[in-house]
Amino acid sequence: MPWLEIKDPYKIWISEIILQQTRVAQGWDYYLRFIEKFPSIDILAFAKEDEVLKVWEGLGYYTRARNLLKAAKIIFKDHNAIFPKDYEKILALPGIGPYTAAAISSFAYGLPYPVLDGNVLRVISRYTANDQDILSSKTKKIIENYLNELMQEVKDPAIFNQAIMNFGAMQCTPRNPGCESCQMSKHCMAFKEGLVEQIPFKLKKVKKKVRTLNFIDLIDNRGNRLINKRTEKDIWMGLYQFLLLESNIKFSILEIEETIISNEIKTKGKLTLVKQNEYRHELTHQTIKGKIFTVRCKEIINAGPKMIKTNSLSGYPFPKLLDLYLQDNHDNYDK
Ligand code: SF4
Known part of the structure; x- marks a missing residue:
């Protein structure tokens, strides 16, 4: 592995967390980007969650990134920004299980943990x-x-x-x-x-659960669109998404209208379904079918979710399947 010679516990920690669910070939680029953006514990401790998730975007299992941030804050506050040297203290940090604690303890400090x-x-x-x-x-x-x-x-x-x-x-x-x-x-x-x-x-293995997530990417003639942050304890917590209805029913313009109304969003002009895209995302215990409906209207006049301009989309972290959708459908979307 490329980081075999590393003795810095911070770097070992980041690399081990990235590699928990990721192949080395894919994880290496993310590791380099992460270390470049957050070269030390104190810099990471003061980062915003959105910034950390943005660097993590596409890597999946986003709880890992949120836990890195939580742990960095704890190390900064409780350990004077110095990575703890004691196995039990390392194990007590968020997102660190026995495997990672043993890897950091043995690789960085030579402690006898398998x-x-x-x-x-x-x-x-x-x-x-x-x-x-x-x-x-x-x-x-x-x-x-x-x-x-x-x-x-x-x-x-x-x-x-x-x-x-x-x-x-x-x-x-x-x-x-x-x-x-x-x-x-x-x-x-x-x-x-x-x-x-x-x-x-x-x-x-038990059979994987299949979930169908219907996203509505509502855009008005002024280039406004709606996004909201996922706050529930579920996959992709902390990332952004379009209006969502999780359902296996077949989605037509009628269901789209109902979803928009039930989210207390008012629009002017006729709703037109412009396009439908579908992406799959495989997780350990579930398969996510993401259907994304691109819908246009004259004007969005009242919105509970966040209203943003198309050109600011790239400033928000999205789950991989929405990121792919944006890359495929919007020329000025730059990951
Ligand atoms: S440890 Fe045993 S199973 Fe593994 S390669 Fe050697 S002989 Fe084969």
């Missing part, structure tokens, strides 16, 4: 022939305890953690692991018992 990412779980579950559901917290705890014991004899926890992660990524791979050339094969229980193909074992 990191439990997918690679490590696979290697140890095979090495110990643990054939229980690898995603269950019970199995993870067993593996963590096993590693904690090993850690007591390790001289350099950062190298140990890095080595086992790399071993999982390069030798003990999910498919076709290199068992024949593996230096661990003599002691690997899964190899000895012929269980390599069956481990790690995963219980079948």
Whole structure:
């Protein structure tokens, strides 16, 4: 990984949070942009949420960005803007779980905490022939305890953690692991018992929920349009959107009119449906079908949501599917 040599806990923290749900190839650019915009904890601590979300735009799982900001404020206030060196204090920060706390503690400070990412779980579950559901917290705890014991004899926890992660990524791979050339094969229980193909074992996934979000991008002849901030505890909290009705019913101009009226928005002139776009967004537990209806009217005269001009759209953070819609449909929209 490009940030392997980094010892700065702030940078390790940012990189680990970005990589929680993101591939390295995609995350690296975001990491560089984030560090350029917010090079230190004190600068991040005084950033506005919209600014942080704007840099995060398109990366998904936006709670991560909001938690970074919350944690930076706590570090600034409670730890004199110095990243804590104690595992428990790191773990107490918003958005930091045992994996990230262990990564920061071992990579930045050389503390003996094992990191439990997918690679490590696979290697140890095979090495110990643990054939229980690898995603269950019970199995993870067993593996963590096993590693904690090993850690007591390790001289350099950062190298140990890095080595086992790399071993999982390069030798003990999910498919076709290199068992024949593996230096661990003599002691690997899964190899000895012929269980390599069956481990790690995963219980079948539950079917994903499908949600249909109907957005109405209402534009008047003066270039005004309506956006509002998502404030509910749901995906994309803190990002902006157009008028929304979540429903699986087929949307026509009638449903569009009803949604506009029920949001207490008054318009002048006939409502015309100009275009309909559809984008899909896959999350871990749900599939989002985003239908965006571009609707024109003569004048928006009364609006509860925020009324903005088209040329200021790029100053607001939007969920990825709305961002794609704006990029596809508006020449002057610049991400
Ligand atoms: S022998 Fe195969 S399964 Fe066991 S640690 Fe080596 S690569 Fe992984």
